[in-house]
Amino acid sequence: MSAARLRVARAFGPPVEGVALLSEEGFSPRYDLDRWSGVITKAGHKLEGENIKDKVCFFPTAKGGIAAGWAFHDLQWKKIAPKAFIFGVTNPVMVQGAIFAGITITEGWTPHPREILATGDWVRVDPLGRSIEVLRRAS
């Protein structure tokens, strides 16, 4: 872990801080998530059993899916939304949904997050500066 900052290509939303949750698998709120608890329930998902509430969620890809447009807003309404979605590659619906819900979202990363941070680290997402910084390492 030689650097503590990664660059993102595109971003929306306010700056946020939170605990990083890194996934090696893509994400869809429809396919993978129990939208009543915030827990990833799809059997075999790399983050099965993890709760995304208040996390800064790193996903390499987006799965599906039109549902995110309403689902992210619903997660906010139920107060179980993550602080931010950080995608390697995403699709329009994830972006439309995050903007509609007021959730920070970014796409495209350099370097790959796993090279500079780990699940449990405390990170800051700065959409305006197109950067994500590790502020504290997981203890």
Add this chain to the structure above:
Amino acid sequence: MQLSPEERAILGGGRGAAARRALEYQVKVGDFWGAKRFVPVTNVHMMGDIEVMGDGGLQWLKDTAALGARCVVGTTTNARCIDFAHCERLGQDAGEVAKERELIACLRRMDVITTDTCINYQTVYQPHLGEHVAWGDTGTVIYANSVFGARSNFESGPAALAAAITGRTPEYGFHLDEHRRGVFTVELRAPLDDLADWGAVGKIVGEPRQSYFAVPVFHGFHRTPTADELKHLGAALASYGSMGMFHFVGATPEAPTMEAALGRRDPAERLVITDADLERVYAGYGLGDGDARLVVFSGPQQSLLEMKQLADLFAGRKIQAGASCIVTTNRGVLAQARALGFAGTLEDAGVTILEGVCFYILQNLSPMRVANKWTNMVSNSAKIVNIIGAHRFNAILRRTRECVEIACTGVLR
């Protein structure tokens, strides 16, 4: 984004608060993707049901209607989560059923035509080559882009409604020529005799390459594919790969030749799919505890031709005692299927036909699974096998004829 005088007037409130709010939202989405301008759309298809939007979405929808929102182009709805004729039997929550009725009334106040179908492209509206639309449900979008040569991005419910209110959408993604060229090629050397085979192809191609802009170019198939086959292919590509477009050389309008489909560039990858690849897909599903009491034909809804095929296969047979076999379709197809006797044949066999819904979005599906002690779900739709995971079904893809056998015999292989 560069805004026209009309768009500036909308942002200034010239068309009311709802249109202003919708365009402000669209500008943010356009800015994210680097859109330079808006393009007018002729048709909108939107997802909106209580299962996906929840109480917060319904409140937002009511607020939007109260602001005077009205659709300025033809706008239809995707499949919903409740069939009012079956909700009690399915154990759906009465409170949520009431909210769904409220939601439908709200959409209608805004001039949304509540068609409740995910096969609008087969039954409601067929855009022409180059026509810009704003559609939701990924299966509808990939079909519009690929088979019709129309232009749409995946538009979520709120984004599609915004397009319906403003009559436009940000110009990015598949509205632009640069994203419509094929990226890699897929040679089809398998017979692909069943709709499930086409979904399996979508899984093979899409799952390892999840990227909205990865456009596959199919070629080498031994005959012309049918509309239902391309429907299952597209739905699976969009589901497993989040892909928004494909080409099929000699069959889709922007692929008269391989060179045209690729935009005269070299493919990034060349795949070949054989029968052995398909058999590996089918063999890859674990059978869990062997439970064979739930067989589903849904996701996408069934066309009239699929209804006929199922009626032919179920004619004179009965599903096993204690099992559930569920077929979903839309209002128009069901009316025709009733008139033609297909629906009666299916119901005589014990099949439940649900109207205007898709199985995987049914309200209360997880509790329904628990209440029925369902563990496995068998389907000929690769899309629904992929999409239903959050409800913790063990989903199994099988060919159509095998699905019917499983429903009637209770033997799962």
